Amino acid sequence: MATHEQAALRDFDIIFELFLGQQAQINKTYQRFVDWQPIRNEVINLVREGKQQRASAITTGKGASHVAKLNREVGALVEFAYNKAQQFHSSAKMRKEQALLTNYGISIMAVILVALFSIYVVRSLRAANKDRIRRNHFIDQQIMMATIDKSGNVIDASNALCRFLGGVKSDLIGKHSQFFDNSPQGEQLTKGILRVVSTGMEWTGEIQHSNSERQIFWAYSSVLPNFNENYKIVDYTNILNDVTNKKLSIVDKLTALPNRRSYDEILSKELRLAKRHDYNITLAIIDIDFFKKFNDRYGHPQGDIALQRVATKLMECLKRPSDYVFRIGGEEFALVFSRATIAESQLFLDKLRTSIEYLHIEHGESNISDYLTISIGGYVLMPPEICDSQAFYVEADKALYEAKKQRNFAVVTGTQKINRP
Numbered sequence: 001m002a003t004h005e006q007a008a009l010r011d012f013d014i015i016f017e018l019f020l021g022q023q024a025q026i027n028k029t030y031q032r033f034v035d036w037q038p039i040r041n042e043v044i045n046l047v048r049e050g051k052q053q054r055a056s057a058i059t060t061g062k063g064a065s066h067v068a069k070l071n072r073e074v075g076a077l078v079e080f081a082y083n084k085a086q087q088f089h090s091s092a093k094m095r096k097e098q099a100l101l102t103n104y105g106i107s108i109m110a111v112i113l114v115a116l117f118s119i120y121v122v123r124s125l126r127a128a129n130k131d132r133i134r135r136n137h138f139i140d141q142q143i144m145m146a147t148i149d150k151s152g153n154v155i156d157a158s159n160a161l162c163r164f165l166g167g168v169k170s171d172l173i174g175k176h177s178q179f180f181d182n183s184p185q186g187e188q189l190t191k192g193i194l195r196v197v198s199t200g201m202e203w204t205g206e207i208q209h210s211n212s213e214r215q216i217f218w219a220y221s222s223v224l225p226n227f228n229e230n231y232k233i234v235d236y237t238n239i240l241n242d243v244t245n246k247k248l249s250i251v252d253k254l255t256a257l258p259n260r261r262s263y264d265e266i267l268s269k270e271l272r273l274a275k276r277h278d279y280n281i282t283l284a285i286i287d288i289d290f291f292k293k294f295n296d297r298y299g300h301p302q303g304d305i306a307l308q309r310v311a312t313k314l315m316e317c318l319k320r321p322s323d324y325v326f327r328i329g330g331e332e333f334a335l336v337f338s339r340a341t342i343a344e345s346q347l348f349l350d351k352l353r354t355s356i357e358y359l360h361i362e363h364g365e366s367n368i369s370d371y372l373t374i375s376i377g378g379y380v381l382m383p384p385e386i387c388d389s390q391a392f393y394v395e396a397d398k399a400l401y402e403a404k405k406q407r408n409f410a411v412v413t414g415t416q417k418i419n420r421p
Helices: 002-018 023-048 052-142 159-165 186-197 244-248 260-277 291-298 300-317 342-357 389-404
Strands: 144-149 154-157 203-210 216-227 233-242 281-288 324-327 332-338 374-381 410-414
Touching: 023 052, 052 159, 144 159, 144 216, 154 159, 159 233, 186 203, 186 216, 216 244, 260 281, 260 324, 260 332, 260 389, 281 291, 281 300, 281 342, 281 389, 281 410, 291 300, 300 324, 300 332, 300 342, 332 342, 342 374, 342 410, 374 389, 389 410
Parallel strands: 374 410
Antiparallel strands: 144 154, 144 233, 203 216, 216 233, 281 332, 281 374, 324 332
């Protein structure tokens, strides 16, 4: 009996901890259970004393009444527990149904989100493709660029570059580019560019291009090597920037030679350098013989062509980067070169004069030759005797005046450094 009571008390401890109803109810039932123990003990003692009748009276009397109340209260707890269990079951069932509905809703939402995301991705890809097409179109129309293979042949070219060159893509693709410099120095320039970029370095510099109408344009050019995943050069990208307008401020448009403005700036600079380093400097003024008669007979377009051919030949005859040739007037050119004596300058200018006649540009109105010729007046200066560019020009012009008395002639005067022992 004591064992069962101990078990019942332990159960009450659990009920106290977990009971979800009113605590007063469980306290009342617990107290009812505890109050049963004195009645039970009284009955047991009476039986031990042999007082069966009195023990029976207590059992059927207050004992039975107490047990009846205890059963009702325990029944109430059981009914409460059952109802709670039913509520939990219903709640769990409802939660299960809600969970199923929630999962179903989430699944539908996931499908909708995936569909929306797919639509977004497709639209983004379309927008990116349109943007790529617009960007490529902008590059093609606005940026002068070409892809060139390792041999220098054109793989592709933008329409902007085609317009600058005065052609179309079919004129360029598969042809040798010469990096778009078709000037007399273009072939040598191409070799220099390939030497640089073939080592993996970028080349930058100016190029000169003449179109079919013999118009001359300039561009700042950048040639960059392109590498594969093994860092091997596969081809080159050539990007150009038109600098013609800027160049025209210092360059004669017809002949592509530096103009009078460049002449003034460069001659002053070269005079300062010659004085500082104490070496000879020569200024030569060149005039085409009977050029007005040439224009009158052959027309100005042919006169322009003759000027361009003379300019090209003068450029070809320059020996060093520090030698300069300018167009300073209609048919008047100027040469500036250094470290030459009067005799050396005379020899060089005589060869120059002969090379122009050997162009065999027909001149039916010339009094001295069947071909176009030039007269040259040169002055060799040993600074610091004269350091004024205008005075220098006057001296060279005097020599030209003497040369023009005979035509197709070169006269060189001046001072030169005396080598002291």
